[in-house]
Amino acid sequence: MSLLTILEYPDPKLRTIAKPVTEFDDHLQTLIDDMFETMYNARGIGLAATQVDHHIQVIVMDLSEDKSQPKVFINPAVTITGDAHKVYEEGCLSVPGFHEKVDRPADVRIDAMDREGKPFSIEADELLAVCIQHEMDHLNGKLFVDYLSALKRNRIKDKLVKAHRKQKPS
Numbered sequence: 001m002s003l004l005t006i007l008e009y010p011d012p013k014l015r016t017i018a019k020p021v022t023e024f025d026d027h028l029q030t031l032i033d034d035m036f037e038t039m040y041n042a043r044g045i046g047l048a049a050t051q052v053d054h055h056i057q058v059i060v061m062d063l064s065e066d067k068s069q070p071k072v073f074i075n076p077a078v079t080i081t082g083d084a085h086k087v088y089e090e091g092c093l094s095v096p097g098f099h100e101k102v103d104r105p106a107d108v109r110i111d112a113m114d115r116e117g118k119p120f121s122i123e124a125d126e127l128l129a130v131c132i133q134h135e136m137d138h139l140n141g142k143l144f145v146d147y148l149s150a151l152k153r154n155r156i157k158d159k160l161v162k163a164h165r166k167q168k169p170s
């Protein structure tokens with residue numbers, strides 16, 4: 001397994017729409033394993049393939065404290081199952097150092113395939129519902145900062161651009 005580079009906002013590749021997975025081969029299995037290693041190393045709870053510059057519909061997630069509940073969602077579709085919304089403080093590995101409140105549907109159903117291509121469906125609420133919607137946005141070229149006001153979004157962008165400039169050697 002190896003660590004992958006996580007793209008950071010405002011990288012335009014984060015706006016790429018991911019394509020469905022059609023082959024469940026060794027390359028896909030390696031990507032999934034590398035995504036888990038990358039996510040755990042970055043102390044995240046979810047990671048979409050788009051964030052590591054692979055533009056296919058793959059999400060890895062583990063909401064457990066002890067990294068014991070890894071989940072893989074391939075070609076996921078989310079259906080809103082209720083009228084309630086919930087505001088959560090969200091962060092993102094592609095927008096490091098920033099957390100903002102985002103309003104999302106509280107109850108969803110996820111239809112996806114596992115890493116072997118077997119279809120499954122689950123009902124989700126609370127953190128799982130928020131996380132799957134957040135990661136689904138990545139597959140659709142959207143980031144949580146898109147839910148913020150233009151002022152907040154631009155402040156975050158400016159700070160990250162400035163931080164990237166400081167990291168690059170002269």
